[in-house]
Structures are given as structure tokens and as C-alpha cells.
Amino acid sequence: MMTRRQRIISLLEEGDYSPSELAKALDMRGRGSIKIILEDLKAIQRTLKREGKVLLIKPAECRNCGFVFKPEIKVPSKCPRCKSEWIEEPRFKIVVRD
Numbered sequence: 001m002m003t004r005r006q007r008i009i010s011l012l013e014e015g016d017y018s019p020s021e022l023a024k025a026l027d028m029r030g031r032g033s034i035k036i037i038l039e040d041l042k043a044i045q046r047t048l049k050r051e052g053k054v055l056l057i058k059p060a061e062c063r064n065c066g067f068v069f070k071p072e073i074k075v076p077s078k079c080p081r082c083k084s085e086w087i088e089e090p091r092f093k094i095v096v097r098d
């Protein structure tokens with residue numbers, strides 16, 4: 001039986017996911033689920049270092065003006081440039097460090 005974090009790791013080793021897609025894949029619902037996923041990703045990022053793997057982050061992007069956020073483990077709510085809330089979530093993937 002895998003823990004939630006182990007399931008996230010195995011998904012991210014197979015492909016790239018946004019926090020919402022991870023929540024859906026893990027059958028998590030409700031407003032708090034994205035926050036839990038983000039906390040899990042931060043913890044996973046710390047443990048991966050010991051295994052020679054890295055968490056790749058494709059940064060969030062404003063779908064209105066194309067502004068690219070910093071590659072961080074968070075989901076921005078608003079674009080600092082155009083104030084739009086139409087934000088493409090960041091995407092995450094785990095790869096072996098070479």
C-alpha cells in the first residue's frame with residue numbers, strides 16, 4: 001500500500017502533472033486538496049535530493065498576457081502584470097539527475 005506521497009512520486013516519474021491534475025489522479029476533492037498537494041511536493045523535493053533525482057518545475061503562466069512566473073511550488077492566483085486570474089498552473093515532473 002503506497003502513501004499519498006509515494007503515489008505522487010510514481011505519477012511524476014511517469015509524466016508531468018499540474019497540482020489540479022494530481023489531485024484528480026489521487027481522487028482528492030475540495031478546496032484544501034491543492035494546498036495539500038503543494039505541501040507534499042515541497043516535502044518530496046527535499047527527499048529526492050538524497051536519491052539523485054530532481055523535481056522539474058515548468059512555471060505557471062498567465063493565459064491572458066503570457067507572463068511567466070518563477071518556477072516555484074505554488075499556484076499563483078493573479079498575474080502581477082495584467083491582474084488576470086486566468087492562470088495556467090505550474091507542471092511538475094521527476095527526473096534522474098545526470
Ligand SMILES: [Zn+2]
Pocket residue numbers: 062063064065066067079080081082083084
Ligand atoms: Zn497577465
